[in-house]
Amino acid sequence: MTGRRGLAPRAELHLHWYGAIPPATVLELARRHRVALPADTPEGLREWFRFRDFDHFLEVMSAVGDVVADADDVELVTWGIARELARQRVGYAEVMITPANVERRGIPFARCLEAMDRGRLRARDELGLELRWILDVNRATPEARRAYWADMTLEAAIGGRDAGVVALGLSGPEAGHPPEPFAPWFERARAAGLHSVPHAGELAGPESVWGAVRALHPERIAHGVRAIEDPALVAHLAERRIVLDVCPTSNVCLGVYPSLAGHPLRRLHESGVPVTVNSDDPTMFATTLDDEIAALSGHLGLGDAAVREIVANGMRYGFDAAVAP
Numbered sequence: 018m019t020g021r022r023g024l025a026p027r028a029e030l031h032l033h034w035y036g037a038i039p040p041a042t043v044l045e046l047a048r049r050h051r052v053a054l055p056a057d058t059p060e061g062l063r064e065w066f067r068f069r070d071f072d073h074f075l076e077v078m079s080a081v082g083d084v085v086a087d088a089d090d091v092e093l094v095t096w097g098i099a100r101e102l103a104r105q106r107v108g109y110a111e112v113m114i115t116p117a118n119v120e121r122r123g124i125p126f127a128r129c130l131e132a133m134d135r136g137r138l139r140a141r142d143e144l145g146l147e148l149r150w151i152l153d154v155n156r157a158t159p160e161a162r163r164a165y166w167a168d169m170t171l172e173a174a175i176g177g178r179d180a181g182v183v184a185l186g187l188s189g190p191e192a193g194h195p196p197e198p199f200a201p202w203f204e205r206a207r208a209a210g211l212h213s214v215p216h217a218g219e220l221a222g223p224e225s226v227w228g229a230v231r232a233l234h235p236e237r238i239a240h241g242v243r244a245i246e247d248p249a250l251v252a253h254l255a256e257r258r259i260v261l262d263v264c265p266t267s268n269v270c271l272g273v274y275p276s277l278a279g280h281p282l283r284r285l286h287e288s289g290v291p292v293t294v295n296s297d298d299p300t301m302f303a304t305t306l307d308d309e310i311a312a313l314s315g316h317l318g319l320g321d322a323a324v325r326e327i328v329a330n331g332m333r334y335g336f337d338a339a340v341a342p
């Protein structure tokens with residue numbers, strides 16, 4: 018796959034499954050299950066989805082989750098996400114999902130993963146797009162249930178490698194939920210051949226990134242941008258070639274930075290830290306990978322060579338990107 022105008026395909030490495038469901042797919046599922054939504058057109062949904070504050074974000078995510086009721090829905094959503102990625106010339110993507118959230122909505126995760134795999138194979142055959150999965154543990158799980166859900170997620174990840182699972186992730190609110198308690202599960206994941214991609218350094222500071230680096234031994238970190246506040250940490254990431262999967266628009270929407278112009282992606286890149294650019298929850302933040310790439314040379318102020326390097330980093334650091342057409 019070489020994309021339009023002979024250009025090489027791109028990669029998207031930080032994308033949440035529930036946060037990437039296209040509005041048209043949400044509407045189709047809402048009609049199928051007779052779920053009332055605040056709008057009945059893709060344009061109306063996009064306006065409702067437009068991020069206002071974190072409470073609104075949670076409201077939208079809950080409503081989107083309500084329309085995904087069974088495995089057939091999961092396959093349809095996966096196909097919808099794949100079509101949108103292919104439209105943007107993405108040839109390889111790693112998509113995150115939290116099995117505990119799926120199970121709590123009444124869909125056995127084993128059936129969910131089977132449906133995602135059907136969508137993955139269809140995307141490969143019909144779109145030339147390679148999809149892979151990162152299974153996340155929610156770091157805010159109450160301690161009494163932590164081992165149950167972490168065990169379940171790890172077992173699903175190890176057992177799901179043939180269905181496209183490549184890594185174990187850690188998501189959820191960082192404040193009061195450090196990464197260190199999850200070290201045993203990440204150690205077992207690495208021993209089983211899975212990669213480590215925890216969220217860190219988004220709404221919490223450098224201590225979150227240091228904790229993830231020391232306890233979870235990640236090859237990539239989801240976000241990680243607040244490492245910029247600690248020069249020693251920036252130097253460590255650059256020396257060890259630990260990649261940051263950065264999502265600038267998401268960081269602005271969630272108040273991590275006041276604007277794209279004030280975002281540290283350029284400083285991180287110029288300090289030698291490998292970075293990729295991604296859309297995170299594109300449906301919720303009214304963005305696309307195209308938009309994020311355009312911002313590199315726009316508000317983020319990078320030159321052409323730096324933009325090419327950062328875009329190429331997606332394919333360079335994707336765990337299975339070498340198999341992409």
